[in-house]
Amino acid sequence: MVSTSVDIVKEELPLEQETLLLSEDVGSGLVLVDIINGFCTVGAGNLAPREPNDQITGMIDESARLARVFCEKKWPIMAFLDSHHPNKAEHPYPPHCISGTDESNLVPALKWLEKESNVTIRRKDCFDGYLGSMENDGSNVFVDWVKTNNIKLILVVGVCTDICVLDFVCSTLSAKNRGFLGPLEEVVVYSRGCATFNFPRHLAGSIKHSLAHPQELMHHVGLYMAKTRGAKVAREVSLGAPKNP
Secondary structure, rough: OOOHHHHOOOOOOOOOEEEEEEEOOOOEEEEEEEEEHHOOOOOOOOOOOOOOOOHHHHHHHHHHHHHHHHHOOOOOOEEEOOOEOOOOOEEEEEOOOOOOHHHHOOOOHHHHHOOOOOEEEEEOOOOOOOHHHEEOOOOOOHHHHHHHHOOOOEEEEEEEEHHHHHHHHHHHHHHHHHHOOOOEEEEEEEEEEEEEEEOOHHOOOOOOOOEEEEEEHHHHHHHHHHOOOOEEEEEEEEEEOOOOO
């Protein structure tokens, strides 16, 4: 059997994943990264999938499932939505998720979150949700969210695994290590709740200045890099029973 490049990478960079049991005894927060039409809904924009994609569909399903659990428990959720000014480019990508368009809005399966009292929505104009939470006065909406809700564990889902998800995770872990995030102890990335895009080499080669981006390989690399920064990676997430007093 001939090994594919993905098989070789997974063999050389093995990724140990765990099962996460969410408990009412630990203050948990759910972070949704860019689960918006412009990245997830077929044909919705320059960076949207051109056809249905199993990894993206699975990510939406798992994110919606977890969001329901968190809303039923009234646990805090923060949703980052990529929203760009039409005259501000984000190199190397073409214009996408322009503010005021449906591209920058939550996908239909998560639209209901806009009415939930435990949900904080933050529109950002950069890859990194941590930096995108900075205000002009130097405060940070994400940091305030963590401290106000006494969050000890954040569970991260969304797109893209190796871009916006990874950037946010790396910044959050650095901030935690510097003592900027108070009660936060753990950052967990849910692998089945994340996805990235697919841009094969044969397509990239036909477009000037384009970079190949094989989906399964880059998804694995994104998760692996998050773990090298200190995040935990979970393949299963479920609700655990509270500890006995």
